[in-house]
Amino acid sequence: MAERQQQQQVASDGDAAEWKQVAELRAVTQAQDPSCKEEDDYTLRRFLRARDHNIGKASAMLLKYLKWKPTAKPHGAIPASEVAREVAQAKLCLQGYDREGRPLIYGFGARHHPARRDLEEFKRYVVHVLDATVARLPPPGPGRQEKFAAVADLKGWGYANCDIRGYLAALDIMQNYYPERLGRVFLVHVPYVFMAAWKIVYPFIDDNTKKKFVFVADKDLDRTLREAIDDSQLAEIYGGKLKLVEPAADDSN
Structure with a gap:
């Protein structure tokens, strides 16, 4: 019954030719890894779109994910609880939604301390955060939001916070295992010294993802954030009404 309902949803959502490609992608991938049957069609569609509808490339990407x-x-x-040291830094707050219904992540770069982090735990933390954010999305269905957005605040960021290995690891996880999930990232209060790190990371960002990073000048901050985020969902530190709450390390999710 659930499978039939999903098929009905899919049939009413978008381009029939694209869904035909999704079916082809499933057949090709499932022949090599039967666990593909556990993934819904919307997940397969994201992998397909991430590889510009090339079945071969999308299948290779999906097999790597599986x-x-x-x-x-x-x-x-x-x-x-498994990434307690990362959670304790309170560098990411998963609260609010933008005007397009995308769940928000408020991030604070100066709270990240690479000298005290374990890279493997950090990778698990990234997965924890992405899964928690995806869980805030509505169930898959026609016209439903599939992406999230973020405000990355770099006020006070300095060389002690610079973590190229960590940035690249997070980017690798997001691009390869959570394709087509990122909607927009607003980078605010960006210090000049950050641009040296950005130049190193930038070549590793795929072309579609590069367009989703928006550097916001201080003079444009209020207007830009308010255009994208309703006052009730905008953090108090940016003049909104949303009170950010530090995540708890003993949260079971």
Whole structure:
């Protein structure tokens, strides 16, 4: 019954030719990895779109994901208690939605301390955050939001916060295992010294993702954020009404 309902939803959502390609992608991938049957059509569509509808490239990407998933998340999810040191830094707050219904992540770059981080734990933390953000999206269906947005605040960021290995690891996870999930990132209060790190990371960002990073000048900050985020969902530190709450390390999700 659930499978039939999904098929009906899919049939009413978007381009029939694209859904035909999704079916082809499923057939090609499932022949090599039967666990593909556990993934819904909307997930396959994101992988297809991430590779510009090239079945071969999308299948290779999907197979890599199917191999990664049980290793990265052997219990299906990574609880906050397993990444407690990262959570304790309160560098990411998963609260609010933008005007397009995308769940927001408010991030604070100066709270990240690479000298005290374990790279493997940091990678698990990234997966934890992405899964928690995706969980705030509506169930898959016609016209429903599939992406998230973020405000990356770099006020006070300095060389002690610079973590090229960490940035590249996070980028790799997001681009390869959570394709077509990122909608927009507003980079605010960006210090000049950050641009040196950005120049190193930038070549590793795929072309479609590059367009989603928006550097916001201080003089345009209020207007830009208010155009994208309703006052009730905008953090108090930016003049909105949303009170940010630090995440708890003992959260089971």
